[in-house]
Amino acid sequence: MKRIEHLLGRVAGLFAVVGGGALLVLAGVTGIAVFYRYILRNPIFGIEDVTTMALTVLVAASIAWAAVNKGHVSVNIITSVFGRSVTRITDVVARLVSFAMLGFASYALFVKGSCGMPCGAMTSNLGIIHTPFYYVLAAAMAFYAAFVLSHLIIGVQHWHGADPNEVTD
Template sequence: MKLLSAVFAVAGALALAVLAVVTVVGVFWRYVLRDPIFGIEDIATMALTVAVAGAIAWGATRGSHVSVNVIPWFGGRKLTRITDVLARAISTGVLLMASVALFKKGSCGSACGAMTSNLSILHEPFFYALGGAMALFSATMLLHLLIGLAHWSGDDPHEVAD
């Protein structure tokens, strides 16, 4: 999974570089040359979509989410174990539904008008990239759920440190 997330992350990093170049070029053309580039918003939006997909996948496998661990203050370890299972199960389901929805929406393509307004760039591959990132996140959450259940009485390697 980490290799797949690294592929997403590299694509996201390249997309951020493209976004930076597109932004600088767009600002230069608009304000210095007084001639805005047609369709530059479309390219920037699609580059940002790839960057988001990379961030989702990278964050999923690296545990780079933000959390506030207050449950142990109130219920101790037993409650934390239960809430971990609930949170991971719900997260797995929601992420899986999001992934399926993105793949379904992406498969419609130009027939549904899923394209940018100026350059008519099809959204299909970008929906698939986001769907793939969500599927990877869902698989990671499912794996964390199963590992947490296997380590029920011991230390969960994916539990947030106090």
């Protein structure tokens, strides 16, 4: 399992690099758009489309990176009330539900993305096809599902001890 966690960390690093690139594109496009709109008084046609697509890549990368770096919000009330004996069970249930939801979201994004132009999945001004962006979001959700599944397996392996991935206060 250590190798799998290491591999997932490396993949999250790749998502972070792609997200960093998207952030640079987003910052550059925004700066150029502001310059053209307010200094030259000539807004760039379709700039919203480029911004939206860059933001989609940034969100996908953030999902994957935050999963590995514990950036997602979690509230752990059960531990303070009932203790580890109950959270063993609730952790399994929560991780199974999370895995199912993320898997379903990933599947739905792949299906929706595969439709592409026939379904009208393109930006309104420039006609940028959404398909690759749906796939990037689907990959991020699939990555997060795999990450949750690895935590589920590790949690079951540490059933009688402390779960190394359990949220601490």
